[in-house]
Amino acid sequence: MAANFWTSSHYKQLLDQEEVDVVQPLDRDKGINLEDFKLIKMHMSNYISKLAQHVKVRQRVVATAVTYMRRFYTRKSMTEYDPHLVAPTCLYLASKAEESTVQARLLVFYIKKIYSDEKYRYEVKDILEMEMKILEALNYYLVVFHPYRSLVQFLHDAGMNDISMTQLSWGLVNDTYKMDLILVHPPHLIALACIYIASVYREKDNTAWFEELRVDMNVVKTISMEILDFYEGHRMVSDERINSASSKLGLKPETSR
Amino acid sequence: MGDGNTTNRGVTTGTGTSNNNSEKPEWLQQYNLIGKIGEGTYGLVFLARTKSPANRGKAIAIKKFKQSKDGDGVSPTAIREIMLLREITHENVVKLVNVHINHADMSLYLAFDYAEYDLYEIIRHHRDKVNHTINPYTVKSLLWQLLNGLNYLHSNWIIHRDLKPSNILVMGDGEEPGVVKIADFGLARIYQAPLKFLSENGVVVTIWYRAPELLLGAKHYTSAVDMWAVGCIFAELLTLKPLFQGAEAKSSQNPFQLDQLDKIFKILGHPTTEKWPTLATLPHWHSDLQHIQGRKYETNGLHSVVHLPLKNPAYDLLSKMLEYDPKKRITAAQALEHEYFRIEPQPGRNALVPSQPGEKVVNYPTRPVDANTDFEGTTSLQPPQPASGNPVPGNMAGAHAMSNRNVPRPMAAVGMQRMQPQGMMGYNFPSQAGAAGGINPGGMPMQRGMTAQAHQQQQQQLRRKDPGMMQGYPPQQKSRRL
Missing domain, CATH: 1.10.472.10 (Cyclin-like)
Structure with missing residues (x-):
């Protein structure tokens, strides 16, 4: 277990x-x-x-x-x-x-x-x-299982465990808890999605490493898109918007x- | 709530066995309460029987957790036990069949399959009543099944941390007679990625079964602490006496137990940094030099204590369990592969049958039931019923109905096909309709009111009484700190 x-x-x-x-x-x-x-x-x-x-x-x-x-x-x-x-x-x-x-x-x-x-x-x-x-x-x-453990292992395995990549992807994982991803996807795929976003952002080419993983990259990309969509939508959320939702x-x- | 106040209960109080009580909460009505079988710091344990047609009369042990006095909700002990047992299923681990909450008094009930015996009682019976050792087939079968369950736990990153004879249950008559169940996960925890040092959880493991690295104050410890305890239990099964009976220094939170270490060193000889390189890094090895390292026990006298020749496979396995260096100590998986389990007699699934046809069956005593205590723990003043006069016939008859025990079936190998008992249709946890299990009432010190008990009951009442009650054989000690 x-x-x-x-x-x-x-x-x-x-x-x-x-x-x-x-x-x-x-x-x-x-x-x-x-x-x-x-x-x-x-x-x-x-x-x-x-x-x-x-x-x-x-x-x-x-x-x-x-x-x-x-x-x-x-x-x-x-x-x-x-x-x-x-x-x-x-x-x-x-x-x-x-x-x-x-x-x-x-x-x-x-x-x-x-x-x-x-x-x-x-x-x-x-x-x-x-x-x-x-x-x-x-x-x-x-x-409950969380993406953090696999995140650290993946970053190490991919040789991307420098401070900048670790901090960025770790922060991304933290932010996934503002969404429902943990209820829907296995945590290691959430970790991979965060690494995927972080490596695109830091302009690191991990294609070969990702290809070697036996995971469904479509799912990883779907999760990544959800995270990016969340950030996009999040910018427009004001306190009033939250308050009006709560007040209902x-x-x-x-x-x- | 949460102040430990026990008024305003949702369940009626003070009416004896409350079997026909209509004011019980709905979930409780699926059981017939038989009586109290144990009591501990965190609550009471009851024996009950299910009413549902599918499992009518099936014995269930119900562990009731009190609200903690300090206003801190569900006890961490209960949380650990629930969270681990909800995830795991194994033939040699107790089965949690249900969890109930009584919101009215904020009490929590865990329902387990009932196990009639435990190793504490089996050993005690042999020592005090039968006056001969446990037969080799039974010892080997009990040990094999204990290791089998432990191997499952360890491979799932769970350390039990409180293994001792009273926590090792054995099923009575029913679907799984003579099957071992590891119980009492109140101290167990997942060790894969602890947020804190494991040692911050307070002192664990009853002192007699406590591994030397714990006694010496190790900060990080591993599943090897469970294997040390198994070694101690193995020796106790062979000799009927606790191997290392140290006197517990109770004064502090400090896990340093000089007397316990001395008892260990006396039998196994002093540990050395050559054999145990990390020994020098353990806090107490330094903090108390003149005491720990003052006396020198040079030789290992384990074989003479357990009366086994040095070349005996049983001795070889035992000595590997009692290896000082936790890194070198045998693991559960390795132990299951040991030669001891390959030679005759082969271990079997029903540990309690005689090893050969014609051999005398040992009738172990059934658990005493205090039928005058209701779910509130309220005791009426009627004289208690003797355990053998149990009101409900069936597998509770225990010792008196064991004639149907068979000759052992050899246990082929690790991971043998396990027998599927009947489904647990009446229960809330459909996913766990696997092997049956039991609870550990034995893990709790009994605190029944002696004065109110009938005289004939005294013998059984003495089980696990307070320290000092049993001359010459101190009861098992607890060290439970949350």
Whole structure:
């Protein structure tokens, strides 16, 4: 399991893009469209990163937390489960799963620091209750594979593990968590897509190395295009756009009780 | 919640066996609670039977995790156990059949296939009751299956970290009689890419089975720590006595255990930097020079302790498991290929049958069940039922219904075809309808109220009592820190 992605629950749970892009009926009723849905998830991924910096956990914990959050919303609605509670709780759960446990009260402290707005504030009790709901919704599958390990191995293997290539491709991988790629594609293909983009950007010719890999380059290129499209679209996303998407939820704090 | 408050439960309290309780949450109603079979720092273990027609009467061990007192949600122990057991399936690893959450009191329940025996009880029975050693076929079969399960874990980058006899379960009558199941993954972890040094997790492995590199404060350790524990267990199966019975220094988080090291050195001789080059880099080897290196045990007396000639394959395998240098220590995969498993008697799938027809069957005691404790852990004051008088007939009859044990089937090789038991249709985890498993109630120190127990029960109540209760044979020690 831990060693073999192909026998893991992660592999078995990979979804098609269409399955990931289903807006839950309750959210749709509130006027949330697919674009809003993606924006809110992106916003929450950023929120998780921000919290993670405060509580000082590493990128892999963030990546696992974001994956939990994204999986969660393929099954549950944002109307019933407030993303502002689900996101930090996913970080809380991921910190345990990745053996870097963060105390709930520390998270609560930083949530209050980040959000002055009362309606986004949650207490320890809310996080602990939500932790169990998330565990249940994830069907108790907690092991998540990430592109980072294969990224390092690939860069080494291709002889491209200089600082500039490593930093660029690593940063690209980080940004993939602003999208749903981790729910759809095997992590090593996401890593390859990031290397592909980075090498084009740095004008390094890796054609021969890529050809030697026994992977479907069409998939790698598709993922690369998705990432580039995301960057393209991202430039036009303003805070107001995110706020208007979030405000549609109305955020009834149903989940706290 | 999360303050450890146990009021406001979703389940009725204080009504004894609550078998016919209609106020139970829906998921609980699929089980008949038989009683409590274990208790530990993180919760209780119950024996229950499924009601669903497909598996009616099937014995299930349910491990209930309490909310931690410090307001930190689901215990990391439970998270580790769930996350690992949800990914792995192997004939020699316990099978998690279900996870349940009771939102009302925020408790978490893990349901496992029930295993009637464990190596702690089997060894104890031979030592205290039968008064003769475990037959060579059984020892070899238990060890082979233990290694087979461990090889699977290690090849999946999982270190168990808490192997000891009470965590090695053996199935009773049913679909997989005499099959070994490795249990209690509360300390297990994936070691492929740890975010922190493994040693930051606190001290692991019960002290008697703890590898010398851990005792000497190694920062990075490997699956070899499990193999050391297997070596200790192997010796204990042969002699019925723990091999290295050190007295635990309990005062601190410090894993340095001088007495335990001394017990090891006394039998195996002092380790040397020639044989174990990285020894000099281990913190405690330096920090306590006069004690550790002060006494000199020159010779290796292991063979005389286990009463085996030096050229015996069993001794050869054992000494390779108890190799000081973790890098040179035999791996589970290598051990399975060892000559010991190729010579007669060949290991078999049912470890508990007699090695030859006509040989006496050993009836191991079944687990005592405290039928007066409900899922809340509330005990009524009625006298407990003796374990043998179990209310439900079937495979729980255990020791008294073992006449149908067969002569062993030889176990061909690693990766033999495994028998498919009946599907687990009644369960939530369709993907895991594989081999049956069990839980480890044995991994928890029993803390039953002696005073409230009927006198006839005392013998069984004494299983794994608090330290000091059993003269001359200290119970297994725990070192569980999260």
